[in-house]
Amino acid sequence: MNLSLTTRQGEGYVIVEASGRLVAGEPSTQLRELVKRLTAEGARSFVFNLAGVSYMDSAGLGLLLSIYATVRGQGGEVKLANIGDRVKDLLKMTKLTEVFQIFEGENLALAAAKQQQ
Numbered sequence: 105m106n107l108s109l110t111t112r113q114g115e116g117y118v119i120v121e122a123s124g125r126l127v128a129g130e131p132s133t134q135l136r137e138l139v140k141r142l143t144a145e146g147a148r149s150f151v152f153n154l155a156g157v158s159y160m161d162s163a164g165l166g167l168l169l170s171i172y173a174t175v176r177g178q179g180g181e182v183k184l185a186n187i188g189d190r191v192k193d194l195l196k197m198t199k200l201t202e203v204f205q206i207f208e209g210e211n212l213a214l215a216a217a218k219q220q221q
Contacts, residue, residue, distance in 0.1 A: 107122060107123070107125060107126055107130075107131035108122070108123045108124050109122055109134060109135060114210070114214055115218060116149060117150060117183075117213075118142055118147045118151075119151045119153060119210060120150060120151070120152050121153045122152065122154055123155070123157065123158075124156065125164075126157050126159070126164030126167070126168075127160070127161045127163060127164055128164075132163050132167045135167060135171075136170075139171050139174075139175075143178065148175065148179060148180030149180045149182075149217065150171075150175060150181070151184075151185055151214065151217075152182070154184060154185070154186055154188065155188065157187070157191055158188070158190070160190070165195075165200070168184075168204075169200070172203065172204065181205075181217065181220075182204065183204075183205045183206075183213040183217065184204050184205065185208070186207075186209060187206060192206075
């Protein structure tokens with residue numbers, strides 16, 4: 105299954121909904137190019153809704169870290185929402201739950217963003 109990405113605006117954040125497999129190759133390139141385009145257009149804050157991501161390999165994980173570093177370096181925010189058990193386990197194993205802000209839903213991520221402002 106390929107990676108499917110959709111975007112929409114929500115309270116100052118770009119919400120990126122991903123579904124499929126976030127793995128090395130075309131899926132990672134697809135997400136990298138999307139975020140690159142959005143940041144070039146001025147987007148600085150993102151919520152990645154990963155509810156539909158069934159599998160993520162080390163390349164997908166590395167890409168999320170790269171996006172996080174780039175966006176944070178530009179003064180933006182990255183939040184993860186609706187991560188599945190497999191992805192959550194991967195983030196826990198790699199201790200990245202201490203890096204990413206993770207929320208049970210998009211609305212919770214956006215509410216937390218509003219409180220941080």
